[in-house]
Amino acid sequence: MKRNYSILLLISMVLALFAVACGSSVSSGGSSSPAQKETVTIWHGWQGSYLAPKQAIFDAYMKLHPNVTIKLVNQQNLIPKSITAVRANNGPDIIAWADDSLGELVDSHTVIPMDQYISESYVNSTYMPAAAKAVQFNGQVWGVPETVEAVTIMYNKKLVSADQIPTTTDQMLSFEKSYEQQHPGQYGIVWPTQDAYYNAPWFYGFGAFYVKPDGTVGLNTPQATAAGNFIASFRPYLPKQLDGTTASSLFSEGKAAAIIDGPWAYADYATKAGIDIGFATLPAVPANNNTRATPFVGVKSLWVTKNAKDPALCADILKFYTDYQNQLNMIKVTGEIPANQQALNDPVVKSDRAIAGFANQAQYGTPLPNTPYMSALWTPVANALAAIWTGTQTPAAALAAAQKAAVKGVQGVSA
Amino acid sequence: MLQVKRRTIFLYLLPIIVTILIINMTPILYTLYLSFTNNTEFNEAYNFVGLANYIHLFFATDSDLFYVLGLTVLYVGICVVLFVLLGTVTALALNHPRIKGTSIWMSLLLVPWAAPSAVTALIWKFLFNYDFGPINQIGRLFFGAHFGVPWLTNPVAAFAAVVIVNVWLSYPFFTVVILGALQSIPAELSEAASVDGANGWQRFWRLTFPLVSPAVMPATVLSAITTFQMFNTVYLITQGGPITNPARPGVTTFVMIYMYNEVLGATAANIHYAQVAAFAITMFVILGALTFLARALSLGGRAVQA
Numbered sequence: 001m002k003r004n005y006s007i008l009l010l011i012s013m014v015l016a017l018f019a020v021a022c023g024s025s026v027s028s029g030g031s032s033s034p035a036q037k038e039t040v041t042i043w044h045g046w047q048g049s050y051l052a053p054k055q056a057i058f059d060a061y062m063k064l065h066p067n068v069t070i071k072l073v074n075q076q077n078l079i080p081k082s083i084t085a086v087r088a089n090n091g092p093d094i095i096a097w098a099d100d101s102l103g104e105l106v107d108s109h110t111v112i113p114m115d116q117y118i119s120e121s122y123v124n125s126t127y128m129p130a131a132a133k134a135v136q137f138n139g140q141v142w143g144v145p146e147t148v149e150a151v152t153i154m155y156n157k158k159l160v161s162a163d164q165i166p167t168t169t170d171q172m173l174s175f176e177k178s179y180e181q182q183h184p185g186q187y188g189i190v191w192p193t194q195d196a197y198y199n200a201p202w203f204y205g206f207g208a209f210y211v212k213p214d215g216t217v218g219l220n221t222p223q224a225t226a227a228g229n230f231i232a233s234f235r236p237y238l239p240k241q242l243d244g245t246t247a248s249s250l251f252s253e254g255k256a257a258a259i260i261d262g263p264w265a266y267a268d269y270a271t272k273a274g275i276d277i278g279f280a281t282l283p284a285v286p287a288n289n290n291t292r293a294t295p296f297v298g299v300k301s302l303w304v305t306k307n308a309k310d311p312a313l314c315a316d317i318l319k320f321y322t323d324y325q326n327q328l329n330m331i332k333v334t335g336e337i338p339a340n341q342q343a344l345n346d347p348v349v350k351s352d353r354a355i356a357g358f359a360n361q362a363q364y365g366t367p368l369p370n371t372p373y374m375s376a377l378w379t380p381v382a383n384a385l386a387a388i389w390t391g392t393q394t395p396a397a398a399l400a401a402a403q404k405a406a407v408k409g410v411q412g413v414s415a
Numbered sequence: 416m417l418q419v420k421r422r423t424i425f426l427y428l429l430p431i432i433v434t435i436l437i438i439n440m441t442p443i444l445y446t447l448y449l450s451f452t453n454n455t456e457f458n459e460a461y462n463f464v465g466l467a468n469y470i471h472l473f474f475a476t477d478s479d480l481f482y483v484l485g486l487t488v489l490y491v492g493i494c495v496v497l498f499v500l501l502g503t504v505t506a507l508a509l510n511h512p513r514i515k516g517t518s519i520w521m522s523l524l525l526v527p528w529a530a531p532s533a534v535t536a537l538i539w540k541f542l543f544n545y546d547f548g549p550i551n552q553i554g555r556l557f558f559g560a561h562f563g564v565p566w567l568t569n570p571v572a573a574f575a576a577v578v579i580v581n582v583w584l585s586y587p588f589f590t591v592v593i594l595g596a597l598q599s600i601p602a603e604l605s606e607a608a609s610v611d612g613a614n615g616w617q618r619f620w621r622l623t624f625p626l627v628s629p630a631v632m633p634a635t636v637l638s639a640i641t642t643f644q645m646f647n648t649v650y651l652i653t654q655g656g657p658i659t660n661p662a663r664p665g666v667t668t669f670v671m672i673y674m675y676n677e678v679l680g681a682t683a684a685n686i687h688y689a690q691v692a693a694f695a696i697t698m699f700v701i702l703g704a705l706t707f708l709a710r711a712l713s714l715g716g717r718a719v720q721a
Binding site: 246376377380386387389390402 | 455456457459477544545546547560563565567568569570656657658659660661662678679680681683684685686687688
């Protein structure tokens with residue numbers, strides 16, 4: 001008899017637990033509270049000293065609007081993760097990344113058009129022309145541009161002087177060689193040699209291309225092979241495992257004289273590592289009529305996803321984030337080129353050495369392709385560069401295999 | 416005598432049954448459903464395509480299934496043999512009557528097994544670095560400045576590297592299991608065999624081995640299954656690389672790493688959710704069969720012991 005009571009008691013306790021759980025979820029999820037607390041989640045790739053001034057703008061917004069909480073989440077592999085998470089209704093409200101992903105995000109129905117909240121005329125009048133164009137796709141506005149960026153050479157003034165920085169690719173090779181021989185255990189110019197983005201300057205500088213808007217892949221051309229051979233020629237003078245992290249730490253520790261890197265890293269080098277940084281443009285390519293090495297010019301943008309609970313609020317946050325005063329305060333720390341036209345015209349920008357350095361390089365760049373086909377190129381190019389850098393394949397063979405993989409990928413996109 | 420009604424038992428089990436149905440079965444059934452559709456990154460619809468994804472997986476010339484599966488089986492084979500070998504050697508050593516302080520040795524051996532594998536994997540990744548890793552640095556002291564094993568960039572060396580790490584992490588488990596089995600063998604048996612004139616080698620093969628193997632067999636199969644599903648340790652060290660051919664996955668791309676890379680990894684592009692789902696279901700069937708085998712073997716083992 002006693003046992004039976006305890007069973008009843010247990011069951012009633014379990015039921016009570018369930019009731020409590022259900023009750024609490026209803027009360028927290030309900031919008032009956034007058035305060036209307038809202039949380040906006042932003043997934044981004046900002047890191048280190050670069051993040052702080054950006055975080056400060058969102059903190060200021062939260063202070064002005066006490067009911068709004070903005071959560072910044074740094075994500076690795078941001079784009080595939082966002083696409084998969086948004087489809088499962090588990091994604092962020094806002095994604096912040098470079099404009100090359102816009103085509104992919106639009107075609108995979110991850111982001112939503114924002115014309116209703118951010119008009120075309122607003123975008124065109126607020127931001128510089130190239131940046132305004134970068135957030136428009138298929139005739140609609142999808143978000144706001146934040147900054148314009150390209151990789152350039154940053155050198156450590158304590159280790160090398162401006163006249164030592166090579167101006168042609170041939171000089172660059174001999175510089176790497178002589179620097180490595182004169183300073184054992186140290187390196188000349190470092191960059192992630194197996195990354196498709198960081199090596200685009202060589203491919204485009206040698207006259208090759210990754211993919212055209214019509215889906216033509218250009219990895220098996222003689223120009224691409226020339227670029228591959230050029231990259232491979234640095235193998236004896238640089239570390240065998242040279243990824244972004246290694247390159248950054250070598251430069252930060254003074255073990256590399258110069259680095260090819262973008263504005264996202266500048267703040268860390270200048271403030272955290274305390275390096276006196278000089279700027280130089282990427283070298284010219286004598287093999288291609290002295291064309292300048294051509295980096296991708298990306299427009300860092302923020303888009304609103306299908307999962308956003310309150311797109312109007314998101315639009316308001318985005319406008320606030322990219323307004324004149326906030327952008328001006330931010331770029332003073334990050335050294336980025338602002339997309340906001342008024343901020344770009346400010347005398348502070350004109351006199352800032354870092355911004356001038358990146359702007360100087362950007363004029364020799366090519367816009368990041370924002371066709372969805374580009375999503376099929378990053379991996380094959382990176383894989384080819386890995387095979388080239390480890391020496392398992394010749395540049396020609398690696399790029400031919402990458403061409404095959406990329407063509408297959410492009411077909412997958414259009415299918 | 417307490418009588419419990421069948422219904423009462425069911426009532427008790429209901430919460431866990433519902434939880435299992437929701438948490439375990441829903442994703443499995445969804446994946447199964449997904450594998451019969453053509454859902455991709457650019458196609459949000461779930462159009463039924465029958466067995467097309469499976470046919471592509473098994474028969475397409477550019478399918479990665481057999482390459483990845485072959486790598487995984489090779490990895491499992493090498494790892495498990497080394498687990499048992501090293502586990503047996505250490506257990507026999509610890510079981511020797513002249514070894515003092517067995518408990519200290521045991522705790523020392525268990526450190527790698529008990530430490531979080533994510534942390535140790537990252538430490539190993541640093542140890543293996545070609546340019547700055549301690550292993551190659553020490554090698555340079557002895558063999559000159561140009562010495563260096565390309566641990567993570569050469570396909571064979573990288574495969575060896577992830578085998579070394581996994582063996583280092585897991586063989587202590589076998590030491591424990593085998594030592595337990597050894598200690599359950601009465602010392603009189605061994606003494607009797609000695610009296611009958613059996614040497615050490617004969618005693619091991621005729622006496623120890625048959626008595627220990629029923630206990631070791633299930634552990635081996637279970638460990639083969641976990642190694643088959645190995646993800647974090649290998650992924651943190653190689654991400655599935657090194658790439659030797661841009662048209663093919665890297666040589667340490669085992670099944671779980673392959674699926675991750677295809678959907679969420681840095682190399683994810685053109686995500687074909689449906690094809691990856693078909694791949695996952697195929698792995699599910701293979702692992703299901705292996706688990707079944709493990710169960711049968713452990714039941715068989717018990718029959719032998721009894």
